[in-house]
Amino acid sequence: MSAESTPGPDISGPGTKAGSHRRRRGAGRRALLVTAWTAAGILVLGGAGVGYLYFKLNGNLKTVDINQMLGGDRPTKVDNGSENILVLGSDTRSGANRKLGGGADDGSARSDTAMIVHVYKGHRKAAVVSVPRDTLIDRPACTEAQGTSHAAATGVMFNSAYSTGGAACAVKTVESMTGIRMDHYLEVDFSGFQKLIDELGGVQVTTTKAIDDPESHLDLKAGTHTLDGKQALGLVRTRHGVGDGSDLGRIQLQQAFIKALVNQIKQVGVLTSPTKLYDLADTATKTVTTDSDLGSVNSLIDFANGLKSVSAKNMRMVTMPVEYDPANPNRVIVAEAKAKLVWKALESDKPIPASATKGTATGQAKGVVTS
Template sequence: MPADSTPDAGIADEATTGGSGRRAKGCRRKPPSKGRRAVRVAAWTAAGVVVLGGTGVGYLYFKLNGNIHSVDIDQALGAHRPTKADNGSENILVLGSDSRSGGNKKLGGGTDDGSARSDTAMVVHLYKGHKRASVVSIPRDTLIDRPECTDAKGAQHPAQSQVMFNSAYSTGGAACAVKTVESMTGVRMDHYLEVDFSGFKQLIDDLGGVRVTTTKDIDDPNSHLNLKSGAHTLDGTQALGLVRTRHGVGDGSDLGRIQLQQAFIKALVHQVEQVGVLSSPTKLYDLADTATKSVTTDSDLASVKDLASFAGGLKGIKPSHMNMVTMPVEYDPSDPNRVIVQQEKSRLVWNALKDDRPIPASAVKGAATGEAKGVVETS
């Protein structure tokens, strides 16, 4: 049996699963399969790919293409980076941005200073053959050593020790976030995808909401979320509150929020399967327009055609062949609001991705979790 078709390739014994899809260039558009939809929403911050994989390059191409923002990561970081894999596997850094400016000002919470941070970060690893994937969430409150970075205006920022992970993005933008992740992991990021708050909110509204069931009451004034236990159809504002809440569930940590995000991804996959966007040209256009206005990519994915081709190439990934884990961390003994990396276990995770191997279950066993698993289920 070929290596990329091994039944347990990319699947840890105790991981939470989901899935997605993709179409090669030049192929006739087909209705998205369950696996194709699932991988596209493997990270809510990459939700725009849900639409882009189905739009093709028809009469809307030029308008939608002009919506996309991009960053030339390769030029910004130069040649001093981890080696790019030559076996067809790929790594994508997916970020959710909580900019305090523009349409995000009323959604971001916290300070109203126009700054931005990476509220959510996930490394998506596509295994050789693109039949399986692993997603590793990086807690934003992780204390890390950030390398020297140059921001988009050319200003240099010296390296810093023991700073929060999400400070890399607020310090030097996308390029600094990528450089920091590569420094932490030793793994080359082949692509970059970012979606902001207002775009995520509008995408959920364009979909008509997402149905979930909460097994406990959630009340978090900080994320403007108040849900009683039971079934709900979340609009964009509520969905955004759910994936951002931390004080209303579990132990109040960022780790609990990550568990909610992973549960919401499953609910979003289920909802996309039900709405039939391809049967409604108006709904499809609204989704595509919102997605392309909201997404920021690396320069290699900076067109509808390239994004559609990238998404279309994932069609072989089934939901059961997608692994979702959190980078192994433990609570900082000196500050319960921060976490520190479990270095030995994390090396097992990143080395597995570097070598295109499944993440061993032992790598995540015993790590801090946030105690929010099971609070949200697919309705």
Template sequence: MSAQSTPGPGIAGEPGTNGPRRRAKGRRRKPRGRHHKGLLITAWTAAGIVVLGGTGLGYVYFTLNGNLKSVDIDQVLGTDRPTKADNGSQNILVLGSDTRSGSNKALGGGTDDGSARSDTALILHVYEGHRKAGVVSIPRDTLIDRPACTDTDGGTHPAASGVMFNSAYSTGGAVCAVKTVESLTGLRMDHYLEVDFSGFQKLIDELGGVEITTTRDINDPDSHLDLKAGPHRLTGEQALGLVRTRHGVGDGSDLGRIQLQQAFLKALLKQVKDIGLFGNPKKLYDLADTATKTVTTDSGLGSVNSLMSFASGLQGIDAPDMTMVTMPVVYDPADPNRVLLEKTKAQQVWTALKNDRPIPKSATEGTATGEAEGVVN
């Protein structure tokens, strides 16, 4: 299955970015130790379904409810925000983060300083009727103008120009990340989900692994992933390696990693739909317990009841109903390790989503790609 498969109704044209560009010799991007792990929106949807089947006893409900962490983003941001849609469509900002401590340190190799980073960002747009969805991946290396923001502790952070997109989270946390995305897109983020990659690994193991097929060998010492071309059932550790991999595929950039992530997400969604969790109450509970410990949400999703309602609204979305694109960008001619927003094409994406319309094919033509499409099916 391609990372950018042909969509069903609701998305126009073929999704994804085109116009492959080979990086000139000597301009390959520098290795980084940061890790991508923001692909849990589908697993979390499954976890919400799990909660639906696993909360028959009061103590189970209160245990799961007590696992959840939430941030009151609406209160901090106030009313100076894009207008909410009135047709039932939703935009959800999904971030992958790590605290560089505890089990995350063991997996990621960072310093045990308690600091947090966000290396993956997805905008999930659920169309009216909740039968189709679109995902727009925002490359962390995109240079943007970050707005001034206030964090949940009341700290203020001045605006900054020409900074990396993922600096918004490291500067002001979830609130600053949401404000930056809303400033960038003009879209209201109705909800926020943040996941950490130690929980990602455990969740994949509890699901029994995820089946994928690689069309070529992948060997990336940095992510500790070594896969021969062919079918695989990935363990949690291997899955984490796959969504972190950048040097073993494509042009070695974050854009190539995004293409792997999108392909993995579709494989994960298909498997969650097929494994029949409701016949195994212990597995249902274990999955829900892990998922609720793994995520941080906005306060609107900060209870099991709210998550049940949210997840049940997404049950009708299967892998073929989810179209994935990367935010239109071009390589920065001044720095091969950065990308720049292709403003005209990006505006086509934001306008389409704002109006709950298909993303036009022209919006992603001729933009930068990671040259890793089709490596994972």
């Protein structure tokens, strides 16, 4: 299996040093971006509730007016039938998320996982580009929703954009990096993710190796498993149970799990159970924050209908081309020439060429989990 094929490229630290020396501080804060796809699928299956159920679901949604906050200083939208969506996972470090993530209930918010989802014209295929949280980037100046301004910064970690200026800063940073306008924004939290997986009845995955990671409370033998919410959360959080223990290697597990989850959504038989259907839609709409253009159940249904033809086999999953930082093996830097090939392909609504990820950082978690 090549670095560009399912379940996605394997990028972890060289040898074991990069993974073993990484701080554990973020181990419990793995963003569950896959919930965005789940929410879309659930709303396709039955989001068109009636009467008070519709208004209840509509009231669950949280929105951010990205367009208003960023104004006109953005890349031009390419009108070729495609869509670009920035999907982030967040841990608000309060309430249920504190219990899952550990640490103080300080009310702060962090995002440790990010994906740029490109839906091709015709909405039958998609490309998903994972952005490693430890990538050192130049962050543009940002203004928070409350009006606080932050000066531009050089050589900071990618995930600091969200913690510095929230959703708008994360979108602005991605647009600055890629030169591509993000048409939509979806943010998910992982306390809702765990409940959602349980309500779906679990997600089936196959592990080719045993995974034992006390840090993420995960203990799986090699073989096929139907993961409940707690196990699924552990799988997408685990660093030390597979490969060389790096944070970057975990991206592969997350990408493989997304494919399994998409397949599960398409197969789940919720239409025969109105109660189950409502519970799923209720949890899904509580789990996501969207840009204002998607900030209603009707808008999400329309958006989800546009994605329902995208199956797991038609999702190309890669990681943004990176190299290890010569000054710090626990950080990566953008492989600029190869990254430009990725962004050019997406902007042109073309497939990402194999040459874009060939020779970039690789690791040892490839193929550990399959859908």
